[in-house]
Amino acid sequence: MIAYKFLRSDGSSVFSSFAWPLPADGPGAWVEAPVDPCRSGIHACRVGDLPYWAGRVLYEVELDGEIVAQTDKLTAARGRLVRRIRAWDEQRDAYTRMCADRAHELIAAAPPEFAHWDTVVEPSIPEGPALLGFVAARIAEEIEGTPAAYRAERERQTKWLAERLGLLS
Amino acid sequence: MAEHITCQEVVELVTDYLERELAPEEASLFEQHLNFCDGCIVYVEQIRATAATVGRVREEDVPPETRDKLMTAFREWKRS
Numbered sequence: 437m438i439a440y441k442f443l444r445s446d447g448s449s450v451f452s453s454f455a456w457p458l459p460a461d462g463p464g465a466w467v468e469a470p471v472d473p474c475r476s477g478i479h480a481c482r483v484g485d486l487p488y489w490a491g492r493v494l495y496e497v498e499l500d501g502e503i504v505a506q507t508d509k510l511t512a513a514r515g516r517l518v519r520r521i522r523a524w525d526e527q528r529d530a531y532t533r534m535c536a537d538r539a540h541e542l543i544a545a546a547p548p549e550f551a552h553w554d555t556v557v558e559p560s561i562p563e564g565p566a567l568l569g570f571v572a573a574r575i576a577e578e579i580e581g582t583p584a585a586y587r588a589e590r591e592r593q594t595k596w597l598a599e600r601l602g603l604l605s
Numbered sequence: 606m607a608e609h610i611t612c613q614e615v616v617e618l619v620t621d622y623l624e625r626e627l628a629p630e631e632a633s634l635f636e637q638h639l640n641f642c643d644g645c646i647v648y649v650e651q652i653r654a655t656a657a658t659v660g661r662v663r664e665e666d667v668p669p670e671t672r673d674k675l676m677t678a679f680r681e682w683k684r685s
Contacts, residue, residue, distance in 0.1 A: 451636055451639075473629040473633075474627070474632035474633055474636065475632075488637050488640070489637070489640055490640070491640065506629060506630065506633060507630065507633075508637065509633065563641065563643065564641070566640045566641035567642070569641075570609070570641050573608075573609075574609070577608070586609070587608065
């Protein structure tokens with residue numbers, strides 16, 4: 437199946453530092469590991485998982501063999517990078533800005549006791565898309581007083597990413 | 606199931622995370638947090654480095670004077 441994977445700029449994994457074989461003329465080499473979610477295996481995102489793991493560079497990854505689905509990611513026995521999603525390079529800052537603007541919008545429409553949240557938005561922008569996505573979702577959750585608002589905001593972010601990056605959800 | 610964890614919870618869970626004792630869903634929330642929180646990344650790396658360093662020290666490597674100071678500090682901390 438096709439999924440997505442964020443890596444560091446040098447092509448290494450964010451948590452394991454594994455240096456992935458990168459696609460060149462074709463897909464990169466297959467990588468195999470026993471499936472044990474969060475400990476071992478090829479970890480990847482469905483489209484709906486992307487906001488939770490936003491990172492520096494994004495690849496399309498082909499998964500094979502045993503695949504375990506969690507609420508926020510997939511873990512597979514085999515995987516290979518198929519292509520870099522260049523649209524993310526172009527849209528990363530726009531996504532960060534969209535999340536910041538959304539956070540401001542939520543605060544502006546909320547009762548005055550939430551106004552102090554506005555001060556965290558702009559200073560968070562240099563930290564990048566993962567933090568701004570979280571900030572917008574947290575503000576929605578805080579204003580609505582329910583985790584459903586957090587999830588709804590994440591779904592909104594997913595929709596934006598799917599449209600801008602041309603991904604099938 | 607929580608949607609996210611806080612920096613305080615990262616501090617509470619860090620040992621279990623490094624020892625791979627967290628349940629997968631908890632470990633996922635922990636790593637989601639690390640994905641956006643530079644302060645917690647630094648903290649986790651400090652704990653990882655400390656555990657790796659201290660884990661190499663044998664009891665007989667610690668001078669008696671240092672051992673007594675550490676034990677006193679530990680007892681004071683437990684009382685506080």
